[in-house]
Amino acid sequence: MRYKHFFTKTLRAAPKDETARGAQYLMRAGYVYKELAGVYDYLPLGLRVIENIKQIVREELDKIGSQELLMSTLQNPEPWQKTDRWDIEKMDIWFRTTLAAGGELGLAPTHEEPLTNLMKTYISSYKDLPAYPYQFQTKFRNELRAKSGIMRTREFIMKDLYSFSLDRESHQKFYDEVAEAYKKIYIRLGIGDDTYQTFASGGVFCKYSHEFQTITEVGEDLIWFNEDKSVVLNDEVLNDEVLKDLGVKREELKSAKAAEVGNIFTLGTKYSGAIGLEYDTKDGKKEPVFMGSYGIGVSRLMGVIAEKMCDDKGLVWPEHLAPYKYYLMGIGDEGMQKAEELYAGHEETVLIDDRAEVHPGEKFADADLLGMPYRVVISENSLKEDSVEVTDRKTGETKLIKTADFAKELA
Ligand code: ATP
Numbered sequence: 104m105r106y107k108h109f110f111t112k113t114l115r116a117a118p119k120d121e122t123a124r125g126a127q128y129l130m131r132a133g134y135v136y137k138e139l140a141g142v143y144d145y146l147p148l149g150l151r152v153i154e155n156i157k158q159i160v161r162e163e164l165d166k167i168g169s170q171e172l173l174m175s176t177l178q179n180p181e182p183w184q185k186t187d188r189w190d191i192e193k194m195d196i197w198f199r200t201t202l203a204a205g206g207e208l209g210l211a212p213t214h215e216e217p218l219t220n221l222m223k224t225y226i227s228s229y230k231d232l233p234a235y236p237y238q239f240q241t242k243f244r245n246e247l248r249a250k251s252g253i254m255r256t257r258e259f260i261m262k263d264l265y266s267f268s269l270d271r272e273s274h275q276k277f278y279d280e281v282a283e284a285y286k287k288i289y290i291r292l293g294i295g296d297d298t299y300q301t302f303a304s305g306g307v308f309c310k311y312s313h314e315f316q317t318i319t320e321v322g323e324d325l326i327w328f329n330e331d332k333s334v335v336l337n338d339e340v341l342n343d344e345v346l347k348d349l350g351v352k353r354e355e356l357k358s359a360k361a362a363e364v365g366n367i368f369t370l371g372t373k374y375s376g377a378i379g380l381e382y383d384t385k386d387g388k389k390e391p392v393f394m395g396s397y398g399i400g401v402s403r404l405m406g407v408i409a410e411k412m413c414d415d416k417g418l419v420w421p422e423h424l425a426p427y428k429y430y431l432m433g434i435g436d437e438g439m440q441k442a443e444e445l446y447a448g449h450e451e452t453v454l455i456d457d458r459a460e461v462h463p464g465e466k467f468a469d470a471d472l473l474g475m476p477y478r479v480v481i482s483e484n485s486l487k488e489d490s491v492e493v494t495d496r497k498t499g500e501t502k503l504i505k506t507a508d509f510a511k512e513l514a
């Protein structure tokens with residue numbers, strides 16, 4: 104990518120009401136644009152991060168037999184009426200719209216109802232089970248308060264997976280597989296070390312659900328953990344009965360602020376029962392399908408990672424998420440010429456700062472703000488050594504690498 108092709112510019116200031124540091128950087132560096140409170144656009148750089156996150160999630164979910172689809176954002180009220188969730192009193196986060204021809208539609212806050220209804224077309228026998236569809240989709244929620252940039256918004260990108268199983272036993276097996284896949288996903292996203300599977304409140308069909316909580320000062324949640332962090336629970340379930348159940352004592356627990364980056368939930372037959380998603384068993388009986396739902400906050404993750412991986416100069420993306428791996432710049436005519444030679448053919452991994460009129464100092468500041476993992480500088484000094492200066496954005500460590508070797512690394 105050429106810097107000159109960006110239509111975005113780095114900004115000196117972020118909107119005043121944006122207090123979280125990562126959120127400020129995302130706006131100043133041109134990753135996101137704030138339309139209004141809780142509503143954001145993903146600009147070209149930000150979109151590349153979103154796509155990188157999605158790809159990691161997609162690979163791990165495909166490995167456990169899930170299948171991607173894309174459902175509509177406009178939703179029919181009918182299945183929601185069957186589960187009694189169309190009622191604003193019961194679901195206060197609805198955004199609604201009206202049809203020109205008359206009648207109301209919902210703007211997707213989640214997809215249990217429409218997907219359960221859709222599955223009635225495809226599931227009728229035990230032979231049709233299991234099914235594990237998932238999607239990356241824009242959800243709309245009329246949240247009372249938008250918070251911390253893209254961490255809590257009114258329109259956001261969620262990965263939602265749903266499982267349709269024969270019975271509780273086969274459901275549980277998949278549920279555990281999803282938990283393992285999630286752990287791999289958070290490790291690959293670079294937040295494995297401080298993301299915990301926590302006990303959270305359950306429903307009629309399960310004592311507990313599980314959340315995946317990443318420790319961060321800007322998180323809205325409070326989690327509690329024991330010494331070796333083998334038991335981690337949400338504040339909402341911290342009571343005597345649960346403590347006894349999990350075999351921990353109140354005095355041994357410490358707390359930390361965290362952000363929910365995913366959750367897994369046993370739905371049982373709550374939705375299938377209400378909507379009439381049944382299958383014929385081997386002995387010709389009818390049973391409701393046993394369901395689960397599994398969310399990951401894709402856009403929230405980008406916000407959480409920006410918050411956790413930044414310093415006083417800007418963003419610090421891990422390699423697998425960065426829009427580009429290298430920020431390449433030459434100083435002086437000869438340096439810029441050499442940079443062009445190295446850049447040729449590597450448009451996907453290299454961002455070349457080809458602005459002739461911009462002072463190197465400003466380019467250094469932009470490189471730090473944008474946060475690509477490596478800054479590569481070709482200066483008069485490095486040219487004398489037939490080398491390029493490679494600086495690790497995270498550690499600040501600079502190495503002189505022979506130009507030919509760096510060209511090989513790029514290739
Ligand atoms: P929260 O408790 O944070 O409101 P939730 O329980 O409503 O989350 P789900 O409905 O299960 O969450 O959504 C799945 C995931 O989507 C969450 O784990 C979270 O990461 C993300 N998410 C939920 N609401 C928002 C939002 N308003 N903005 C951005 N991401 C969100």
Ligand code: MG
Pocket residue numbers: none
């Ligand atoms: Mg919510």
